[in-house]
Amino acid sequence: MQYRIYQSMERKSLKSVNFEKRNGIIPVVVQDLKTREVLMLAYVNQEALKKTNTTGNAWFWSTSKGKLWMKGEESGNIQPVKEIRMDCDLDAALYIVESDRPACHTGQRSCFHHMLTD
Amino acid sequence: MQYRIYQSMERKSLKSVNFEKRNGIIPVVVQDLKTREVLMLAYVNQEALKKTNTTGNAWFWSTSKGKLWMKGEESGNIQPVKEIRMDCDLDAALYIVESDRPACHTGQRSCFHHMLTD
Numbered sequence: 001m002q003y004r005i006y007q008s009m010e011r012k013s014l015k016s017v018n019f020e021k022r023n024g025i026i027p028v029v030v031q032d033l034k035t036r037e038v039l040m041l042a043y044v045n046q047e048a049l050k051k052t053n054t055t056g057n058a059w060f061w062s063t064s065k066g067k068l069w070m071k072g073e074e075s076g077n078i079q080p081v082k083e084i085r086m087d088c089d090l091d092a093a094l095y096i097v098e099s100d101r102p103a104c105h106t107g108q109r110s111c112f113h114h115m116l117t118d
Numbered sequence: 119m120q121y122r123i124y125q126s127m128e129r130k131s132l133k134s135v136n137f138e139k140r141n142g143i144i145p146v147v148v149q150d151l152k153t154r155e156v157l158m159l160a161y162v163n164q165e166a167l168k169k170t171n172t173t174g175n176a177w178f179w180s181t182s183k184g185k186l187w188m189k190g191e192e193s194g195n196i197q198p199v200k201e202i203r204m205d206c207d208l209d210a211a212l213y214i215v216e217s218d219r220p221a222c223h224t225g226q227r228s229c230f231h232h233m234l235t236d
Binding site for chain 2: 008009010011012013014017027029031035036037040041049053084085086087088089090092093094104105112113115116117118
């Protein structure tokens with residue numbers, strides 16, 4: 001299933017991801033497939049990215065707790081991942097997810113619910 | 119100008135951003151206002167975020183070169199920022215930009231032009 005292609009897409013393997021550049025942990029943007037809302041920003045190590053790729057659910061690496069976690073393992077708000085994209089430098093990921101559940105631990109749909117002022 | 123509000127938005131000041139948690143540098147997701155495409159992932163320190171907020175153009179901190187840079191300063195593909203959002207933990211930002219120029223140094227619209235396979 002493809003979300004939408006504005007440009008040529010190149011396939012890359014898990015091995016090609018550049019974890020070294022970021023000390024083993026890279027950021028992941030989570031975006032909703034339908035609304036395209038940016039839901040959250042989290043991190044993955046190689047194992048979390050691999051688990052996401054093989055299970056189809058969003059896995060991350062908690063930088064504060066120092067452990068793997070599956071989105072929704074406690075809240076039930078799992079995030080089925082329809083596509084994993086990598087950026088040009090292969091050191092940032094984008095999960096395209098299909099879930100209408102809250103992504104934020106506050107219960108809001110997106111974690112980006114603050115607006116920066118001065 | 120507001121992009122779209124699915125939820126309650128809370129105003130936060132630059133001072134409230136948690137740079138300490140990430141050693142002074144936090145990730146920024148760049149999203150297009152109209153198409154909602156995720157264009158790139160970069161980083162900011164406090165000065166870059168402040169410059170973005172005051173100038174209205176996207177500024178970042180280059181983690182490889184160790185210096186501030188304005189998107190488009192060389193390519194001309196500047197990114198006017200219509201809104202800056204912060205996530206729930208105040209340690210990740212989202213720039214909502216209005217630009218139909220390529221965001222990637224490869225000339226592609228988005229930096230996320232790789233699809234992860236096995």
